[in-house]
Amino acid sequence: MVVNKGIRLLSTKAARFVPSGGVYPKGFVVGGIHCGVKKDGKSPDLAVLHNTFGQDANAAAVFTKNKFKAAPVQVLAATIKQKNGVGINSIIVNSGNANAVTGQKGMEDARAMAMVTDSVFGDHKDSTLVMSTGVIGNKLPIDNILSGIPKLELQVGDSHDHWLACANAICTTDTFPKLVSKSFEINGNTYTMAGVAKGAGMICPNMATLLGFFVTDAPVSAKALQQILSYATDRSFNSISVDGDMSTNDTIVAIANGAAGGDLIDNNSSCAESYFELQKEVTSFAQKLAQLVVRDGEGATKFITLKVKDALSYKDAKSIASSIANSSLFKTAMFGKDANWGRILCAIGYSDVSTAQSIIPDRTSVTFVPTDGLEPLPLLVDGEPESVDEARAAQILELEDLEIEIDLGTGGGQEAKFWTCDLSHEYVTINGDYRS
Amino acid sequence: MVVNKGIRLLSTKAARFVPSGGVYPKGFVVGGIHCGVKKDGKSPDLAVLHNTFGQDANAAAVFTKNKFKAAPVQVLAATIKQKNGVGINSIIVNSGNANAVTGQKGMEDARAMAMVTDSVFGDHKDSTLVMSTGVIGNKLPIDNILSGIPKLELQVGDSHDHWLACANAICTTDTFPKLVSKSFEINGNTYTMAGVAKGAGMICPNMATLLGFFVTDAPVSAKALQQILSYATDRSFNSISVDGDMSTNDTIVAIANGAAGGDLIDNNSSCAESYFELQKEVTSFAQKLAQLVVRDGEGATKFITLKVKDALSYKDAKSIASSIANSSLFKTAMFGKDANWGRILCAIGYSDVSTAQSIIPDRTSVTFVPTDGLEPLPLLVDGEPESVDEARAAQILELEDLEIEIDLGTGGGQEAKFWTCDLSHEYVTINGDYRS
Known part of the structure; x- marks a missing residue:
C-alpha cells in the first residue's frame, strides 16, 4: 500500500x-x-x-x-x-x-x-x-x-x-x-x-x-x-x-x-x-x-449522507445520526465496502436519545438509498433483517456517494440529515504524524 | 506495509x-x-x-x-x-x-x-x-x-x-x-x-x-x-x-x-x-x-493508562479519562509516537463534566509518566506548555506501555483510571473487512 x-x-x-x-x-x-x-x-x-x-x-x-x-x-x-x-x-x-x-x-x-x-x-x-x-x-x-x-x-x-x-x-x-x-x-x-x-x-x-x-x-x-x-x-x-x-x-x-x-x-x-x-x-x-x-475529510474515500426519519424530535433524529456518523466501526465498514448494518443498528442503540420511546427496535428500518438512482435496498425492515442481495449491496458500496436512511417508525415525523465520511488507512497515516 | x-x-x-x-x-x-x-x-x-x-x-x-x-x-x-x-x-x-x-x-x-x-x-x-x-x-x-x-x-x-x-x-x-x-x-x-x-x-x-x-x-x-x-x-x-x-x-x-x-x-x-x-x-x-x-485491542500497538487526578468527583474524572481514551486523534497520535498533548487537552475540554468548575484551564497539568521507571515528563503545567525535551518524549513514546497523568487541580481530590490502546492501520484493516 x-x-x-x-x-x-x-x-x-x-x-x-x-x-x-x-x-x-x-x-x-x-x-x-x-x-x-x-x-x-x-x-x-x-x-x-x-x-x-x-x-x-x-x-x-x-x-x-x-x-x-x-x-x-x-x-x-x-x-x-x-x-x-x-x-x-x-x-x-x-x-x-x-x-x-x-x-x-x-x-x-x-x-x-x-x-x-x-x-x-x-x-x-x-x-x-x-x-x-x-x-x-x-x-x-x-x-x-x-x-x-x-x-x-x-x-x-x-x-x-x-x-x-x-x-x-x-x-x-x-x-x-x-x-x-x-x-x-x-x-x-x-x-x-x-x-x-x-x-x-x-x-x-x-x-x-x-x-x-x-x-x-x-x-x-x-x-x-x-x-x-x-x-x-x-x-x-x-x-x-x-x-x-x-x-x-x-x-x-x-x-x-x-x-x-x-x-x-x-x-x-x-x-x-x-x-x-x-x-x-x-x-x-x-x-x-x-x-x-x-x-475533504482526512483520508476520506466515501461521502455519506445519513437521513434519520420519523423521530420523536429533531434532537433525537440528530443524536442518532451523529452516533452512527461517529462510530469508527461503521466508518471502517464503509471504507471496506461492507454492508454491515449491524454496526449501524448498534450505534442507533447506544445513541443519546430523550425517551424510552425514542427507539423502538421492532419498528426500526435501515435502507441503502443508492446514489446511482436505482431502487433503494432495504437491509432491515421493522427490526427484521432482510435477506440482502449482497451483489447489489456491493455495487452500491462501490459508489463514492452513499446514502443511508433510518426510519424510526415512532410516528413523531421529525427528521435530521447528517454528513460524514469513512475511516481509512490514510486517516491513520495523516494523524499519526501530524506535527512533524 | x-x-x-x-x-x-x-x-x-x-x-x-x-x-x-x-x-x-x-x-x-x-x-x-x-x-x-x-x-x-x-x-x-x-x-x-x-x-x-x-x-x-x-x-x-x-x-x-x-x-x-x-x-x-x-x-x-x-x-x-x-x-x-x-x-x-x-x-x-x-x-x-x-x-x-x-x-x-x-x-x-x-x-x-x-x-x-x-x-x-x-x-x-x-x-x-x-x-x-x-x-x-x-x-x-x-x-x-x-x-x-x-x-x-x-x-x-x-x-x-x-x-x-x-x-x-x-x-x-x-x-x-x-x-x-x-x-x-x-x-x-x-x-x-x-x-x-x-x-x-x-x-x-x-x-x-x-x-x-x-x-x-x-x-x-x-x-x-x-x-x-x-x-x-x-x-x-x-x-x-x-x-x-x-x-x-x-x-x-x-x-x-x-x-x-x-x-x-x-x-x-x-x-x-x-x-x-x-x-x-x-x-x-x-x-x-x-x-x-x-x-488485545484490534490492531493495538500501545497499552495506555490514563490517570485523572484531583477532580471534583469520580464521575468527572472518569468522563475526562473516557473522552481522551475515545479520541481518534489522540489514539492515532499515540500510534504515531507523537507527543501531541494538544489533542489530550482538546479531549479534556469537550468532555462531559458536571460543572463549570470541573475544568479550570489554567490549573490543568498533563504529564507523561514513563513506564521505564525514570522521571516523569511534564508537558503542560497549570495550563502553560512546558518546553518539552522532544528526544526524551520520543524515548517514552517508543515504549509499549504508556501512562499519562492529568492533574485537574480543582482541589476536589477525586481520581479515576482508564485504560485504552492506540488506533493503527491494522484496526482499519480488521474492521474494514470483518464479515468476510
Missing part, C-alpha cells in the same frame, strides 16, 4: 469541487498570501475579508464550546459581544498555528492581529474578527503576521481569483480550498452570498479545527443574522459533527453589509417572510460549504 | 499475557470445544462453566445498555431477575454468532441453549445463563450448538488446560485467550477466583462485544455479589469503555458457590469488613481481566 505520509497533495477532488468561477457579494474585498507562519516558506497562511461598502456591516458568530478556547476565539467572542454584532467590517485569519493554549501572550497576539487589521484597512477600533487554525500549543510567529497584514492589504480584490486565494490561505491539511457562492432573491431584490471554510480533520469531528465565514450584500440586522446563523449551523456545520464537541478553535462567522440595497431583514413580525426566506438560503448555503468539509 | 487482512494469528503477545498455570476455585468445571458455529470447522466456539459443589451458587450480572439488546442478553437478564441471582449454576457461551437482531427465533434459540444446558448437566430449570458473541443479524446454527452441549459435557474439568480451553472458546477476533486467576484471604479463609473474558474490538469501545465471567469459591450472597460486581465493573470493564455505550451483547457475570467454606459475605453491617475486602479483591481482579482486553 502506498501511503502519503503527512503530505496531502491537491487531489483530483480539487477539479470536481473547486468552482472555476462564482458570483460575489457587493462591497467586500478578500485576499490571501504567505506571510511566514507555515514553515515551507510559500504556502498561503494569511487571509483577510474586508467590507468596503462605506457603511458598517453586521456580524454574527458561532464557536466552539470546548473549555480550552483558543485565544482568537476568546478575542472574537469578546468583540462580537461588546459590539452586539454591529460595526464588524473585517476578518483576519492565519493558518499553520492555532494560537491555542498559548497563555497571556496568545491573547495579546490575537488582539494585535485585530488591531493592526483595523489600522491597515483604515477602519475604526474593534471592527475586526480574528481566527487561527493549525497546531496547538506553539506561540504565533506574530511579527511575520503583523508585517504580513499591510502586504495582504495590497493584494485584496473582489474577483474569483481573490476569493480562491482567500479560501486557500485558511487551509491546513485540506486537499482543496472550499469556496461556495450563489445569488438569491428576496422581495424582488437580488442578493449574493459567498463563503469559505476549512476542515479536513472532520472524520473525527470532535477535534477538527473547523473555520468558515460567509458574507452577503443583503441588509440584515445583527440580531436576525445571529439567529439565522445559529439555526443554519445546527443543520450544517454542526451536522457534520457532534453538537458541543468542537475543537479549541472552531468558528463560523457571517457578515452582512447591505450593499445590494432593499429593506432591512430583521427578526420581527413585519419581515417574517423575508427572514424565513433568508434562513432557508443561508441554511442550504451553509450545508453546501459544510459538505465540502466532509468531502 | 504488510497488513494481515482479516485474519489475526496468535501473536507473541500470547506468550506474554497467557498464563502457563493458575489456581482455580473449588467446585467448578469448565470446558470449550468446536461445535460448528465458526465456519473454519475447527476453532473452538462453545464454552461452558458449571458449578459442581452440590449446593446452588449465587450469580450477578451487568450487561449492555444498548437499546438493541441481543436475544441472549434479554434471556440472561430475565433469568437473573426471576431468580434474584440465586440458584444459577451454569454459563453457556457460543462465539462466532452474536444472536443479535434475530427476532423471535433468536429468543427461542437463546432459551433452548439454556434449557439444554440445564438438562445435560442434570440441573434444575433456569439455572443456566446464556451468552453469544460474533456477527450480528444472522440466525444461530442452533442444531450444531444444541448437539454440541452433550459433547462439551464430556470434556469439562477443573485443570488449567480446561480453563484455557474455555477461554479460547469464547474468542472471536481476539489474538489470545484471556484468563486470570488468583487466591486471596478473607477472615483467615483462603478463597480462589478465576475468570475469562473476550474483547478485541475495544479500541472502539462503543461497539465492541465484551463478554466475561469470573467465579469464586467464596460464600457471597446474591445481593452482595451484584453490588460488588457493579462497583468493580465501573472501575474495570466500564473504564475501558464509555459508560452506557456497550454493544448489543456485552455481558459480565460473576458466580460464587461457597465451596471453600467460611462465613457468608453479605451486604449488611455485620460483615462490612469482609464485604469491602472482597470488593477490593474483585475490583483488582476485574481490572486485570479488563486490561487484557485492552492489550
Whole structure:
C-alpha cells in the first residue's frame, strides 16, 4: 500500500469541487498570501475579508464550546459581544498555528492581529474578527503576521481569483480550498452570498479545527443574522459533527453589509417572510460549504449522507445520526465496502436519545438509498433483517456517494440529515504524524 | 506495509499475557470445544462453566445498555431477575454468532441453549445463563450448538488446560485467550477466583462485544455479589469503555458457590469488613481481566493508562479519562509516537463534566509518566506548555506501555483510571473487512 505520509497533495477532488468561477457579494474585498507562519516558506497562511461598502456591516458568530478556547476565539467572542454584532467590517485569519493554549501572550497576539487589521484597512477600533487554525500549543510567529497584514492589504480584490486565494490561505491539511457562492432573491431584490471554510480533520469531528465565514450584500440586522446563523449551523456545520464537541478553535462567522440595497431583514413580525426566506438560503448555503468539509475529510474515500426519519424530535433524529456518523466501526465498514448494518443498528442503540420511546427496535428500518438512482435496498425492515442481495449491496458500496436512511417508525415525523465520511488507512497515516 | 487482512494469528503477545498455570476455585468445571458455529470447522466456539459443589451458587450480572439488546442478553437478564441471582449454576457461551437482531427465533434459540444446558448437566430449570458473541443479524446454527452441549459435557474439568480451553472458546477476533486467576484471604479463609473474558474490538469501545465471567469459591450472597460486581465493573470493564455505550451483547457475570467454606459475605453491617475486602479483591481482579482486553485491542500497538487526578468527583474524572481514551486523534497520535498533548487537552475540554468548575484551564497539568521507571515528563503545567525535551518524549513514546497523568487541580481530590490502546492501520484493516 502506498501511503502519503503527512503530505496531502491537491487531489483530483480539487477539479470536481473547486468552482472555476462564482458570483460575489457587493462591497467586500478578500485576499490571501504567505506571510511566514507555515514553515515551507510559500504556502498561503494569511487571509483577510474586508467590507468596503462605506457603511458598517453586521456580524454574527458561532464557536466552539470546548473549555480550552483558543485565544482568537476568546478575542472574537469578546468583540462580537461588546459590539452586539454591529460595526464588524473585517476578518483576519492565519493558518499553520492555532494560537491555542498559548497563555497571556496568545491573547495579546490575537488582539494585535485585530488591531493592526483595523489600522491597515483604515477602519475604526474593534471592527475586526480574528481566527487561527493549525497546531496547538506553539506561540504565533506574530511579527511575520503583523508585517504580513499591510502586504495582504495590497493584494485584496473582489474577483474569483481573490476569493480562491482567500479560501486557500485558511487551509491546513485540506486537499482543496472550499469556496461556495450563489445569488438569491428576496422581495424582488437580488442578493449574493459567498463563503469559505476549512476542515479536513472532520472524520473525527470532535477535534477538527473547523473555520468558515460567509458574507452577503443583503441588509440584515445583527440580531436576525445571529439567529439565522445559529439555526443554519445546527443543520450544517454542526451536522457534520457532534453538537458541543468542537475543537479549541472552531468558528463560523457571517457578515452582512447591505450593499445590494432593499429593506432591512430583521427578526420581527413585519419581515417574517423575508427572514424565513433568508434562513432557508443561508441554511442550504451553509450545508453546501459544510459538505465540502466532509468531502475533504482526512483520508476520506466515501461521502455519506445519513437521513434519520420519523423521530420523536429533531434532537433525537440528530443524536442518532451523529452516533452512527461517529462510530469508527461503521466508518471502517464503509471504507471496506461492507454492508454491515449491524454496526449501524448498534450505534442507533447506544445513541443519546430523550425517551424510552425514542427507539423502538421492532419498528426500526435501515435502507441503502443508492446514489446511482436505482431502487433503494432495504437491509432491515421493522427490526427484521432482510435477506440482502449482497451483489447489489456491493455495487452500491462501490459508489463514492452513499446514502443511508433510518426510519424510526415512532410516528413523531421529525427528521435530521447528517454528513460524514469513512475511516481509512490514510486517516491513520495523516494523524499519526501530524506535527512533524 | 504488510497488513494481515482479516485474519489475526496468535501473536507473541500470547506468550506474554497467557498464563502457563493458575489456581482455580473449588467446585467448578469448565470446558470449550468446536461445535460448528465458526465456519473454519475447527476453532473452538462453545464454552461452558458449571458449578459442581452440590449446593446452588449465587450469580450477578451487568450487561449492555444498548437499546438493541441481543436475544441472549434479554434471556440472561430475565433469568437473573426471576431468580434474584440465586440458584444459577451454569454459563453457556457460543462465539462466532452474536444472536443479535434475530427476532423471535433468536429468543427461542437463546432459551433452548439454556434449557439444554440445564438438562445435560442434570440441573434444575433456569439455572443456566446464556451468552453469544460474533456477527450480528444472522440466525444461530442452533442444531450444531444444541448437539454440541452433550459433547462439551464430556470434556469439562477443573485443570488449567480446561480453563484455557474455555477461554479460547469464547474468542472471536481476539489474538489470545484471556484468563486470570488468583487466591486471596478473607477472615483467615483462603478463597480462589478465576475468570475469562473476550474483547478485541475495544479500541472502539462503543461497539465492541465484551463478554466475561469470573467465579469464586467464596460464600457471597446474591445481593452482595451484584453490588460488588457493579462497583468493580465501573472501575474495570466500564473504564475501558464509555459508560452506557456497550454493544448489543456485552455481558459480565460473576458466580460464587461457597465451596471453600467460611462465613457468608453479605451486604449488611455485620460483615462490612469482609464485604469491602472482597470488593477490593474483585475490583483488582476485574481490572486485570479488563486490561487484557485492552492489550488485545484490534490492531493495538500501545497499552495506555490514563490517570485523572484531583477532580471534583469520580464521575468527572472518569468522563475526562473516557473522552481522551475515545479520541481518534489522540489514539492515532499515540500510534504515531507523537507527543501531541494538544489533542489530550482538546479531549479534556469537550468532555462531559458536571460543572463549570470541573475544568479550570489554567490549573490543568498533563504529564507523561514513563513506564521505564525514570522521571516523569511534564508537558503542560497549570495550563502553560512546558518546553518539552522532544528526544526524551520520543524515548517514552517508543515504549509499549504508556501512562499519562492529568492533574485537574480543582482541589476536589477525586481520581479515576482508564485504560485504552492506540488506533493503527491494522484496526482499519480488521474492521474494514470483518464479515468476510
